[in-house]
Amino acid sequence: MEKAMLRILYLLAAVLTLAGCSVSKFIPEGQYLLDDVKIESDNKEVKPSQMNTYIRQTPNAKWFSLVKLPMYIYSASGRDSSKWINRFLWKIGDAPRIYDPEAAEESRRQIELAVQNMGYMGAYVRLNEQQKGKKKMKVRYSIHTGEPYVIDHITYDIADSTVGSYLARDSALTRLHPGMRLDVNVLDEERQRITQYLQNRGYYRFNKDFITYQADTTAHSRKVGLTVKLLPFRRKKSDDPEPHRQYTVRNVNFLLDVDFAELSADAIRGMDSIRSQGAMLYFHGKPFLRPKVITDYNRLKTGRLYQSRDVQNTYSDLSRLGILKYSNIRFREELEGDSAYLDAYVTLSKRKNKSVSFEIEGTNSAGDLGAAASVAYTHRNLFRGSETLTLKLRGAYEAVSGLEGYANSNYMEYAVEGSLNFPEFMFPFLSSDFKRRIRATSEVSVKYNWQIRPEFERTVASAAWSYRWSKRRAVHRFDLLDVNYIYMPYRSETFRDYLDMMDERNPLLRYSYEDLFIVRMGYTYTYNSSGAISSKTAQRNSYSIRFNIEESGNLLYAFSKIVNGRPKNGEAFQMANIDFAQYVKADFDFAKNFMIDDRNSLVFHVGVGVAYPYGNSKSLPFEKLYFSGGANSVRGWSVRSLGPGGYRGDTNSLDYVNHTGDIKLDLNLEYRTHLFWKLNGAAFIDAGNVWTIRNREMQPEGLFKFNRFYKQLAVAYGLGIRFDLDFLIIRFDGGMKAINPMYEGRDRYPIISPDFGRDFAFHFAVGYPF
Template identity: 55%
Template sequence: MDKSFRYAILATIALLLASCSSTKYVPDGSYLLDEVRIHTDNKEVKPSNLSMYIRQNPNAKWFSLIKTQLYVYNWSGQDSTRWINRILRKLGDAPVIYSEEETNRTREEITKAVQNMGYMGALVEPVRQVQKKKMKLVYKVTTSKPYKVRTLRYDIRDSKIKEYIQQDSAVTLLSEGMYFDVNVLDAERQRITNKLLQNGYYKFNKEYISYTADTVRNSYLVDLTLHLAPYRQHNEDTPQNHQQYTINKVSFITDYNVLQASPWNSIEVNDSLHYKGFPIYYKDKLYLRPKVLINNLHITPGTLYNEQNVQRTYSNYGRLQALKYTNIRFFEAQQSDSAKLNAYVMLTRGKHQSVSFEVEGTNSAGDLGAAASVAFQHRNMFKGSETLMFKLRGAYEAVSGLQSSLNQDYIELGAEATINFPRFMFPFVSSDFKRRIRATTEFGLQYNYQMRPEFTRIVASAGWSYKWGVQQQRSQHRIDLLDINYLYMPSIDQTFKEDYLEKDENYILKYNYEDRFIVRTGYSYIYNSAGRAFMNNSSIGNSYTIRLNFESAGSLLYAVAKLGGMKKNASGEYTLLNIPFAQYLKGDFDFAKNLVIDNRNSLAFHFGAGIAIPYGNATMLPFEKRYFSGGANSVRGWSVRDLGPGSFPGDNNFMNQSGDIKLDASIEYRTRLFWKFRGALFVDAGNIWTIRDYKDQPGGQFKFGKFYKQIAVAYGLGLRLDLDFFVLRFDGGMKAINPTYEKKKDRYPIIHPKFSRDFAFHFAVGYPF
């Protein structure tokens, strides 16, 4: 182990141990709340479900081990006027002093929570353990025997509502024999309310549903009755049945100012039109086509009010980037004995055009450069909320370490144009299907010109894809119906060609420096259980994410070429316009899970696997489709593209450190430090492999009896600055198992670490998974 590395570890430990007593600022007669636990005598009542009711928690621990911020606070002196003491107290946390009042409140809330689960005789006893000026507190929960529902009755005098509830009885949450759980009772109230709101009961809410529970003497049984209260607008009104409302008329107001508090009938409009029976009011000029307004509407005149359709309408208009806000208001329109609603869809126009500039610095292996881009965006190109984006980008980099005969500059120029239609566009598909699928369609063109000292390369691409999300954005789908990429190499330096492409016949390099077509289709799916709570690759509460991706390239072209009897070129490949095309299948799976330990600590797990198989017209994958390992989002003990494949040690050629198969696994302990800083302890494992045995990648082929011995392992520490809208991440990883070596001393650097050899530093934006 390097002396400097050993000294750094010892110094860190010494600083922590040298902190003054944790009770330095605990007044006499008071106690530092050192630990709080909950113990239950019933496996069905988990302490983790009751921890939210604890009113007073001890000082936070980094990684659930060290009360670092308490120690920082205790480093401060008594003189609060000194700047160093003020800073230490601001960075640290004052000691949490035990409070009898908060303990009693916690006892009451835990008792109530357990009783609500059906354990009406539950008791909670705080047990205090005092040692000098520290106190450990244990809430001992005795649940006793649970109460169960013996009989279940419904007191519903509204015959129509009673019929709806009976029709839906198969999915009820209530049953005889169930625990008398107040939370389940309340969930059933909400379920019935949602059902009625979808069937015209515009004014219904769950407060109209109540329960009476009669306990049977000398038993733990309950006779439960669900009551439905009649409708009253005011307490003194005569009770009546709840009314079912029908949508009468739907109108659009397209220039609503959400900042104005004026009533709807005083909104300034100066023109209107009718489209398929829908009045559309606007000021000066209608900026959206009437068909777009109607196609995104799910509120239909003549049908019962449906809260679900209202939310679908909000969701549809929220997808239109031409709009800033949407507000839907309903007004009663009583006609004879029927109850009707007039709906007004109030739309606030957004900013349709914008121009943005970006400037960035680049550093590629020590070669400094700069890049700049300008983008124009029009969010309502054809008055259907179509989004057109046009972007120009330029980059320059001074390349060092090349032969003097070569130009030392790298220049990149690029142009990109995409247009996004907020609807499903495909010929011969019914309008009703297009309306229901709620997909967006995107067409794109890209052109990229790269002039390096060794070669000049042009990459042109065109794409046609669909995207859509369901269930509050928990699921997202993408279909790349057609993605065409054309790689063209106008010129290659003769010296570079002779030394790298022809010398030693490096097949991987040669294949990726030839003109080539990639014509692919693909599908990707993302599911996140947290839905809209998903923020910055982290989430609120326990959650998991699944990512699937599948793509195929060249299969149709190969079939056409083979059936058409086309001739192959000198390399044995079919061509399109005299240009060989790639052919492969590729699939990826990715799973990540976040487990919350408490409000400051969590565990994150990740597993990823991928395989890409060249076949038919290709024996090699295009470089852009190959896998690499190492880096900020992989095995962090290695630099980016510095690991594998297999036991291959690398030869300073990054193309040779790529593969066809990838495995990745990580576990990360995340903790809040102070302010917006977060810390992490992580262990990563993984590698890449090739399907075939390439002579330029010895030891890189995947073999079932050997691959598990070639899995690299790394461990390390991370520091993150979470600024809510993005996260800056700094990770330092150390190699633990290095598959490049077979000797134990070199193979297991976790036993014999060498900082200069085994450490890798990473800077990235966002969490690794």
């Protein structure tokens, strides 16, 4: 193994050396390859990283910040464009960046201007060119800030008394204060803040250009007297100045599935109309939404001063109606003497009510291959209130290997599910104002799943009622009621014999294949600092938090205790002669993305979970147990093959049930880099395991203990490839075991003596692991 690795390293070194020599043929005579760019600052208040956006020319990208492999790939090509291999290498590679002195000088000027705008008016930037060999150039930008200009006092020149009184009331929130640097960026942010403030108090026509600054300095001093001046209103430069007008919303009109280039009363004359809650609805034939639904999502109120936040809130609320393709709000001004009015026209365009989708997929469960197909029907406006009904049918087949003593080796699954989503908080006795404020959606769902395996048949029927709402970057989900019924109508004789044999050694195995009720409620909080999680999330520093807590069976247990007094047969209370689960479970996940540059980032993740069965349950339901290993955990192990603790397991096909626990810990560190085209690479280190809270007779090494759990952490390392298709991330990861807590002695540390067949695990997944 070691000799093979050495050969690969020698070959890679030779390829890089030859590729490096071929770069020179793409560098014209008398010009240089831009090898490195660095920014230096003599002031800790001015960070070099802040100035990266002003660099007009950057050197070739490095894989994992080490090797300029994309440039070497490009340089391995020839100059003949008629050859497909050359065109292919040009496409996936990165052409050598030829140093451009003009771009460097422009970068220097932009950095200098940016530093001066921060209040360092006397700042200057030096450009240092350092030739490296005959063909390479290093560039250094040295920032010398000098002393900053500081605001000594602030005065306001506001002739408009009404606007002046508003700003006086808002003075506590100003971003300007004596003693601060004369930072142009902060001055502009203050203009924007004032503009937003006034636009929420009727000043529809106000914009930040009406606010100007005048800075006066005294001789031989860096103290500045700042004057904030409000300019009078002018539509055109040639118009006479006049006071800024406050506008009142006079009429609110909704145009359903119609649009006009010109807004006027004549344009909508002849259309069908109806008035609802002070707003007029115009349509042809019959409105595709109930009038009350539309006006409940309207924040523009007649007779009230114009507020820009009402416009944004109306857009936000209407976006929750899935039947709408888009909405557009326009205003028409009307001046009557000293009064100013706005007539609002809200255009609502609907999307298709109904759609049908088909999906075919391949499955791979621990090496057993299969296929699945599904069809889904969606109705987005079931009761003319943008209620979304979804019905889905799914079928799957898989050839199960490794089983002996069974009549067949086929696994089939049939499932049907339906859900009805309401765009409001559906609950009795709630007022419309409360529903409007909370901005929640409600969902009722039912599912039925039928699994036919060689060993058994299992049906799972469930029904749920949940709520979901979001605020800024946070998403909340509350499962008010989630009922699951697991029914085992058939277990083969061979399988029954196996369960009987394992009953004393591993009661968990039998418990996992018995009839069971799970009646739970739970809450999930998710926050992402960069907004929605997508392939673009990795383009900036960000972090995400996820917290989940759920409980099951407490109400049923209390009811059974009151009615029955004692559990049946002295073991467990039952509902309809079926045991029900009782437990509490909590999970916490945190991930932080550190951007190194526009092509490289470092991501850290920690995940912790604890679940505790009690009362009516000796163990968690199998579906609620934690497992380790797999594409989103410790990637040196396949899914459900690690733990608990130091448990080694056996080769039995049902042993995956034993690789479960009540406590889980995942620690991950991943370096991500853009390679070329749509390919991204990753190098990672994972650590983690699962443990049990109660001692299992056949797994004493799986019990969680504070004085040894850290010694049982499994560690893996590896590389990955990601295909970024914008709408989808396809991921391939290969992990190697580094520390294996299942073994002792030399085998415990496969990083020292790796065995590819024993220690390697390959994973295919969709999306980032965290």
